[in-house]
Amino acid sequence: MPLCALGPGLTGRGSPGVLTGFVTGAEAHAFAALPAADQRAAAVAQASRLFPMLPEPLAFHVTDWVNERWSKGCYAALFGPGDWSALGPTLTTPHGLVHFAGTETSTEFFGLLEGAVRSGRRAAAELLSA
Numbered sequence: 001m002p003l004c005a006l007g008p009g010l011t012g013r014g015s016p017g018v019l020t021g022f023v024t025g026a027e028a029h030a031f032a033a034l035p036a037a038d039q040r041a042a043a044v045a046q047a048s049r050l051f052p053m054l055p056e057p058l059a060f061h062v063t064d065w066v067n068e069r070w071s072k073g074c075y076a077a078l079f080g081p082g083d084w085s086a087l088g089p090t091l092t093t094p095h096g097l098v099h100f101a102g103t104e105t106s107t108e109f110f111g112l113l114e115g116a117v118r119s120g121r122r123a124a125a126e127l128l129s130a
Contacts, residue, residue: 016058019047032066078111092122094130099123 021043023031031039040060047054065071079087091105101123106115 019051019054019057021047028066032064036062084110092119094126099126 031042034042039062040057043060043062044057088105088107091100094100101116101119103109103111103113103115103119105122106119108118109115
């Protein structure tokens with residue numbers, strides 16, 4: 001479950017910066033069950049432990065991937081040992097008119113925005129050459 005806290009001066013130039021964190025596993029389910037004020041307090045307390053000089057956030061946002069309708073969990077899928085080697089080619093092979101893209105189909109930067117962009121470019125190239 002990603003957390004985003006914004007605060008003044010995080011960039012060292014007086015402009016707001018963005019701090020993103022993640023709550024995973026069983027802790028994500030427990031965190032998702034908390035009221036919004038408790039989620040904010042827990043996230044700010046953890047950030048303060050990690051970054052003692054961090055100012056109070058100007059804004060706070062939680063994306064609840066655990067209860068999100070379509071993902072029903074994390075922001076990215078995780079494969080076990082050997083799964084990518086076995087399943088990767090299937091994930092990137094077009095099936096009729098359907099082409100798949102997403103960070104999980106990227107051969108580089110798996111699970112990150114860069115991977116999603118790369119896989120989107122791959123799928124677009126496939127469609128343009130079809």
